[in-house]
Amino acid sequence: MSGLELGLTVPGRVSVAAVAEPGQVVGVIGPNGAGKSTLLRAVAGIVPVRGEVRVDDRSWSRLTVRERAVGMAFQDQLLFPHLSALENVAFGPRTAGASRSQARRTAQSWLDRFEVGDLARRKPRQLSGGQAQRVSIARALATDPRVLLLDEPFSGLDVGVAAGLRVELARHLTAYDGVTLLVTHDAIDALTLADVVWVLEGGELVQVGPPREVAARPLTRHVARLVGLNVLTEGGRFWSFSPSAVTVSPDEPSGSARHRWPGTVTSLAPHGDAVRLLVSGEHDLLADVTPASVTELRLTPGRAVWLSVKETAVDIYSAESNGG
Amino acid sequence: MGRVSPTGARLGRPPLLLVIPAVLASLLLVVPLVTLVADTPWSDFGDQITSTAVGDALRLTVLASALTVVFCLLLGTPLAWLLARVAFPGRSIVRAAVTVPLVLPPVVAGVALVTALGRTGAIGRPLYEWFGVTIPYTTTAVVIAHTFVSLPFYVLSVEGALRSAGEEYDAVAATLGADRWTTFRRVTLPLAFPGVLAGSALAWARSLGEFGATITFAGNYPGTTQTMPSLIYTQLQSDPMVARTVSMVLLVVSIAVLALLRNRWLTRP
Numbered sequence: 039m040s041g042l043e044l045g046l047t048v049p050g051r052v053s054v055a056a057v058a059e060p061g062q063v064v065g066v067i068g069p070n071g072a073g074k075s076t077l078l079r080a081v082a083g084i085v086p087v088r089g090e091v092r093v094d095d096r097s098w099s100r101l102t103v104r105e106r107a108v109g110m111a112f113q114d115q116l117l118f119p120h121l122s123a124l125e126n127v128a129f130g131p132r133t134a135g136a137s138r139s140q141a142r143r144t145a146q147s148w149l150d151r152f153e154v155g156d157l158a159r160r161k162p163r164q165l166s167g168g169q170a171q172r173v174s175i176a177r178a179l180a181t182d183p184r185v186l187l188l189d190e191p192f193s194g195l196d197v198g199v200a201a202g203l204r205v206e207l208a209r210h211l212t213a214y215d216g217v218t219l220l221v222t223h224d225a226i227d228a229l230t231l232a233d234v235v236w237v238l239e240g241g242e243l244v245q246v247g248p249p250r251e252v253a254a255r256p257l258t259r260h261v262a263r264l265v266g267l268n269v270l271t272e273g274g275r276f277w278s279f280s281p282s283a284v285t286v287s288p289d290e291p292s293g294s295a296r297h298r299w300p301g302t303v304t305s306l307a308p309h310g311d312a313v314r315l316l317v318s319g320e321h322d323l324l325a326d327v328t329p330a331s332v333t334e335l336r337l338t339p340g341r342a343v344w345l346s347v348k349e350t351a352v353d354i355y356s357a358e359s360n361g362g
Numbered sequence: 363m364g365r366v367s368p369t370g371a372r373l374g375r376p377p378l379l380l381v382i383p384a385v386l387a388s389l390l391l392v393v394p395l396v397t398l399v400a401d402t403p404w405s406d407f408g409d410q411i412t413s414t415a416v417g418d419a420l421r422l423t424v425l426a427s428a429l430t431v432v433f434c435l436l437l438g439t440p441l442a443w444l445l446a447r448v449a450f451p452g453r454s455i456v457r458a459a460v461t462v463p464l465v466l467p468p469v470v471a472g473v474a475l476v477t478a479l480g481r482t483g484a485i486g487r488p489l490y491e492w493f494g495v496t497i498p499y500t501t502t503a504v505v506i507a508h509t510f511v512s513l514p515f516y517v518l519s520v521e522g523a524l525r526s527a528g529e530e531y532d533a534v535a536a537t538l539g540a541d542r543w544t545t546f547r548r549v550t551l552p553l554a555f556p557g558v559l560a561g562s563a564l565a566w567a568r569s570l571g572e573f574g575a576t577i578t579f580a581g582n583y584p585g586t587t588q589t590m591p592s593l594i595y596t597q598l599q600s601d602p603m604v605a606r607t608v609s610m611v612l613l614v615v616s617i618a619v620l621a622l623l624r625n626r627w628l629t630r631p
Contacts, residue, residue: 084533103536110537116530120552129548130538181538 041217042185044081046089051076052241058234060094063211063218065232065249067225069260073241074221075113078187081219082108093184093217104133109178110187114194115170117162123149123173124158130181148176152206168199175207179214186211186218192227204230225264229253237261245357254278255355268323275356281314283351284325288335291346298346299323303339306332313337317345395613402610403603410607418585419593420611422501426589427569430508434516434565437509439558442520443546447529457521464514471511472578479506479579503580504587508572512565519564523557524550567619570612 041060047053052073058064066074079085083103091098098106109130117126127145128138136144149155152172154165162170171191178186191207192200208231211218222228228235228249235252237245237260245257255278256262262269262278270277285291291298301319308314312326315337323345327337337343403410410416444450445457463471479486479497489495497503531553535545551558573591580587582596590612597605 082533082537084536103533104539104541106537108537110534112530112534116534118531118534118549118553120555129535129540133535133539133541133544177538 040092041094042081042219043090043092046080046087046091048073048076048080048085048087048241050241051085052080052238054236054238054241054243056236056243056246058217058219060217061215062233063220063231065228065235066219066221066238067223067228067235067261067264068238068258070223072238072260074238075189076241077238078110078189078219078221081185082106082110082187107181107184108187109181109183109185111171111174111178111189111191113189115162115174117165117170117174117177119162122159122161123154123165123169126162126173127177127180130177134181144180145176148180149173151210152176166199168195168203171195171203172206175210179210184216186214186216188218188220190221190223192222192224207231223264225253225266228264255353257357266324268321270321275354277352277354279347279352281309281324281326282312283347284323285346286315286317286325286327286331286335286337287344287346290344293346296349297352298344300342300344303337303341303343305339306337317343319345398606398609398613402606406603407607407610410604411611413604415584415588415593415597416604416608416611419588419590419608422504422586422588423570423590426501426504426508426572427566429505430512430569431562431566433505433509434513434562435558438513438516438561438565439520439551441513442517442524442561443550445517446521446524447532447550460517461514463511464518468511468572468574468576469578472507472575475503475507475510475575475579479503498579499581499583499587501580501586504576504589507575507579508569511572511575512568515568516561516565519561520554520557523554523561527553527557563619563622567616570615570619 040057041062042058044057045055054077066077068074076085080087081091083091083098083101083106087099089099093107117123118129121129124142124145127148128141131141131144132138146155146158149158149172152175154169154172154176157165157169157173162173165173175188175191178188188207192203195203204227211231220227220231222231232249235245235247235249236243237252237256237258239258239260245252245261252261253265255276256265256267256269257276259269267278267280268284290300299317299319299321301317301321301323303315304318304322305316306313309326311328313329313332315325315327317323317325325345327335331337335341335343441460445453445460466474476498477483479489481487481490481496481498486497489497497506527550531549532542532545535549540548571591572589573595576587576589577592577595582588582592584593588596590608594605594608594612597608
């Protein structure tokens with residue numbers, strides 16, 4: 039049995055064919071405008087779609103939004119501003135036919151599970167970003183959905199708040215037996231929460247695979263940047279190497295390094311103990327150097343340098359051998 | 363360090379070319395109201411205001427404006443919702459059409475109502491011939507005329523509120539299993555509530571001052587169709603002092619509406 043089967047097109051925006059197993063958490067990543075949010079809206083039925091959406095082997099294509107068993111947490115939460123946190127979460131159970139008191143009990147238990155039970159009476163404007171996001175996810179789950187759609191649940195949250203919510207969400211998603219589509223622009227979310235990653239670009243699925251594999255052998259510039267790898271394409275094959283494997287020198291290197299590129303330093307930023315350079319030339323490449331060599335080589339934006347990498351540090355692969 | 367003066371004093375003196383017309387404009391708007399207050403025969407105020415004619419007109423005006431608001435709520439809210447939320451064919455034409463009475467001279471509105479609902483009108487004739495119902499020159503005609511001129515104000519106000527309340531929340535409610543009626547009742551309407559109140563106040567204020575359409579379509583009969591503005595018009599020819607008293611009452615009521623609007627709803631987002 040498959041949890042979610044997609045063969046859908048939103049004209050001009052997204053065209054996706056993919057399958058997810060029940061209980062699976064799918065990390066949907068891709069650059070801005072790749073169609074991630076549109077994909078979620080298409081599954082929810084909010085935008086008109088051509089093609090097929092099947093959930094638990096049942097077609098959803100002809101169902102209206104309210105008939106689809108989806109729970110959706112929206113990017114900016116969209117809690118009903120005139121209702122309290124409790125009433126927001128009780129809204130779904132109530133429309134499903136639960137009595138007022140029953141819906142409230144359900145809502146309270148969901149708020150408790152996300153550790154915001156004591157904020158039940160607050161209005162959304164009295165909640166912090168992290169609290170509102172918890173209420174929003176609780177509201178989505180309270181309808182007992184078969185598909186959970188989370189649109190950038192950690193965006194706009196403080197790093198610490200996001201980390202806490204990530205841990206809690208991971209716990210709930212492990213217990214959840216429906217399919218989760220989690221849109222994120224953060225490599226950490228995809229690596230820690232997802233069982234499988236869908237990479238969207240230009241409205242199409244360009245890579246599907248376990249997070250570790252997608253992170254190790256990215257097929258798109260976006261994911262390469264997300265995980266901090268240099269990826270080059272040559273003749274349909276991909277070359278990836280870590281920025282720490284790159285050697286920076288002021289003149290053309292004459293050593294054993296076979297791959298070398300001239301370029302100009304465009305930016306420097308601290309990266310752990312090292313300094314990460316972005317060097318533009320034929321390709322935009324990342325290189326990690328020590329703070330000492332920054333001074334030694336006088337690396338400032340605009341400085342012309344040579345980059346080189348040893349053959350042994352390069353992972354060469356093709357799109358076909360990867361995931362899917 | 364003090365704040366920069368909000369009047370922008372540091373940017374130089376305001377140019378006379380702007381100041382003089384601005385002063386003239388405020389004088390034009392304020393002076394007649396001040397003279398009205400000054401010329402009101404306050405000593406007779408109590409007697410005049412309790413006279414039968416004033417009492418009848420006041421009662422009718424209150425009744426007509428209250429019913430106008432009720433009809434705006436019952437008919438205008440669904441229309442505003444339809445315009446704001448449903449992309450039906452010809453929506454922009456309907457929106458333009460319901461806006462016309464906003465700029466239509468009220469007398470023209472009255473004439474138009476006669477052609478539709480008058481005893482020989484398109485709807486008025488069958489009403490009369492089949493049911494013996496006559497609308498013109500009745501209190502019903504007053505309420506219809508008032509609703510006709512007030513409804514556009516209400517619909518535009520509420521449609522604006524519905525649009526700014528955001529269609530996103532409708533989508534959220536749908537993902538939570540709500541049908542459109544439930545969504546309207548539990549989400550859309552509560553969010554647009556300030557707009558509904560503001561629209562009602564606008565409709566009420568418009569109804570309160572309605573004269574042209576009313577006198578054309580409903581006449582000016584004391585007790586049945588004579589509203590406060592019609593009474594002022596009549597009294598101006600016979601007893602200007604009473605006209606001033608009645609005008610004063612309407613002025614007070616209008617200012618009360620304005621104050622209420624500003625304090626309660628217009629300042630809220």
